[in-house]
Amino acid sequence: MEKSGKKSDRRDFLFTATYTVGAVGIGATIWPFIDQMNPDNSVKALATTEVDISQIQPGKSITVLWRGKPVFIKRRTETEISEAQSVNLEELKHPEKDADRVKKPEWLVMMGICSHLGCVPLSDKGEYKGWFCPCHGSHYDTSGRIRKGPAPTNMEIPKYVFVDENTIKIG
Amino acid sequence: MSEHTYTPQSKFGKWFNDRLPLLSLASHLTDYPTPKNLNYWWTFGGILTFCLLSQMITGLVLAMHYVAHADMAFSSIEHIMRDVNYGWLIRYIHSNGASMFFLAVYIHIFRSLFYGSYKSPREIIWILGMLIYLLMMATAFMGYVLPWGQMSFWGATVITNLFSAIPLVGESITTWLWGGYAVDNPTLTRFFSLHYFFPFLILGLVILHIWALHVPGNNNPIGIDVEKPSKDTVPFHPYITIKDLFALLIFLIIFSGFIFFAPNILGHSDNYIEANPLVTPKHIVPEWYLLPFYAILRSVPDKLGGVVLLFGSIFILMALPWLDSSKVRSSIFRPLNRIFFWILIVNVLALGYVGAMPAEGLYLLIARVGTAYYFAHFLIILPVLSRIEKTQPLPLSITDPVLTGK
Ligand code: HEM
Ligand code: FES
Numbered sequence: 001m002e003k004s005g006k007k008s009d010r011r012d013f014l015f016t017a018t019y020t021v022g023a024v025g026i027g028a029t030i031w032p033f034i035d036q037m038n039p040d041n042s043v044k045a046l047a048t049t050e051v052d053i054s055q056i057q058p059g060k061s062i063t064v065l066w067r068g069k070p071v072f073i074k075r076r077t078e079t080e081i082s083e084a085q086s087v088n089l090e091e092l093k094h095p096e097k098d099a100d101r102v103k104k105p106e107w108l109v110m111m112g113i114c115s116h117l118g119c120v121p122l123s124d125k126g127e128y129k130g131w132f133c134p135c136h137g138s139h140y141d142t143s144g145r146i147r148k149g150p151a152p153t154n155m156e157i158p159k160y161v162f163v164d165e166n167t168i169k170i171g
Numbered sequence: 172m173s174e175h176t177y178t179p180q181s182k183f184g185k186w187f188n189d190r191l192p193l194l195s196l197a198s199h200l201t202d203y204p205t206p207k208n209l210n211y212w213w214t215f216g217g218i219l220t221f222c223l224l225s226q227m228i229t230g231l232v233l234a235m236h237y238v239a240h241a242d243m244a245f246s247s248i249e250h251i252m253r254d255v256n257y258g259w260l261i262r263y264i265h266s267n268g269a270s271m272f273f274l275a276v277y278i279h280i281f282r283s284l285f286y287g288s289y290k291s292p293r294e295i296i297w298i299l300g301m302l303i304y305l306l307m308m309a310t311a312f313m314g315y316v317l318p319w320g321q322m323s324f325w326g327a328t329v330i331t332n333l334f335s336a337i338p339l340v341g342e343s344i345t346t347w348l349w350g351g352y353a354v355d356n357p358t359l360t361r362f363f364s365l366h367y368f369f370p371f372l373i374l375g376l377v378i379l380h381i382w383a384l385h386v387p388g389n390n391n392p393i394g395i396d397v398e399k400p401s402k403d404t405v406p407f408h409p410y411i412t413i414k415d416l417f418a419l420l421i422f423l424i425i426f427s428g429f430i431f432f433a434p435n436i437l438g439h440s441d442n443y444i445e446a447n448p449l450v451t452p453k454h455i456v457p458e459w460y461l462l463p464f465y466a467i468l469r470s471v472p473d474k475l476g477g478v479v480l481l482f483g484s485i486f487i488l489m490a491l492p493w494l495d496s497s498k499v500r501s502s503i504f505r506p507l508n509r510i511f512f513w514i515l516i517v518n519v520l521a522l523g524y525v526g527a528m529p530a531e532g533l534y535l536l537i538a539r540v541g542t543a544y545y546f547a548h549f550l551i552i553l554p555v556l557s558r559i560e561k562t563q564p565l566p567l568s569i570t571d572p573v574l575t576g577k
Contacts, residue, residue, distance in 0.1 A: 043351045063449050068353035070449050116474055117332040119451040135329065135455050136469050136530055152474045
């Protein structure tokens, strides 16, 4: 029976090899059909925006569109800055120092997207006088940190640089 | 399908049927023995079939005039409403048709709950039905995005963001769904493509659903097994066809009432404002048929928790045939289940109501109690109840209680 045992070994090998090559082939064929849904080159190309901030008065903010999403650029007042800086980090759901969220304390540049399910929060509203998201009731402070409600994290800070005194480049 | 001994009369019919037994299928469908005590709650299967076909036909026509592009979608809808001949009619049939479809499916589902139609041997019918229901929700959601109004845009944003709650891969999944970094043109075009395609999947599942139904045959209001064919059954045609058609007519009268007298009452006026990614409407609500689930989502003060309960509330229904272990199907003979059935209905309606209200104060409290009760019903009450309940004696046949005057 030795001979037939050997034969079936060879068959087993051929079967396994065929299945493996087949599986790899199917995977390689499916992948383009999945990946085509990811952001395409034209979407990725729109990656930076320059904004003129010279007209913004203290206490006011503007909203600009970057990659299809709103970005808040807020010129904070002295009280708003000190409020943001004086918070005890222990109280925070997502502890982050205000200093880590800004490049210059006067300017808060932040994605205007609630970290819960993506609505645009309203400015100067809510229990912490920062932002309030009307969709499911999340309250943010003057540093855009989550203080109350279902949102899990602080509002995100995009990549940006001060090109000069009056211009910010986002992205 | 049961064995068939059908032979067509004509020579050509026989020749054809030997090669493709379509005539045998038609004869199976007309003769299909149906319990003779089916009430009007059983007419919704036919109504649902009508709804699906109506959506597919009106949708096909709308797609001839609609433009799936973020810059043009909104105005192409206005073009359909104002310029296209009868465009307003076709659009209103399609938009109100979605609501009527869900109304019918909810009645159909609660019919199954009351009469125990999900129980052995009909578990596969039930699971196929739940899959149909899931696909219906996905299709309706993507359809609502197409007009590219404010509710379209923000509804799409909130729902797609549900996936971002998944740990680790959540962000990549939402980006993949959007084809960008926010809901935008790539999202719109893929939703259009899928909205067109999903109903064909639903149609396929409906065929399997009815095929699976024709193996054991229909359940019936007293939920006992009937011998088929027997004095307890009638042939599907003409008895059930005419009854289903009559019910469909009544349904169409109500449907027409919406189309001609209150075509926008079930929609939201904000969707007549074009999508604006910079401003979220004050109060985002989904379409009425998703409100109970929305209430469940918002009742949890935690992002992942809310999403888990939302999906859990639907998937729990799939396990229903195994959560309810009572041998008796119909709630007519289950005094306890009958009571809890009605409490569940009130609970779901209450969840729907608070889902439309702001998530605060008393509304939030009701949503939390309602959510807890919903899960308790399926995970605690039903399993326990089905073991301790003392059911009433079942009649031996459908004809039996009539003849004995009971
Ligand atoms: C497009 C949607 C649907 C269509 C067109 C459809 C169609 C039908 C039809 C024609 C019947 C036979 C007549 C009747 O008993 O009413 C039936 C039976 C049934 N359906 Fe559906 N259905 C749909 C969705 C669903 C859903 C979402 C569920 C529940 C999860 C469901 C559960 C059942 C069950 C359990 C039966 C067997 C009922 C019995 O004979 O007692 N169906 N369906
Ligand atoms: S999206 Fe902001 S609270 Fe839900």
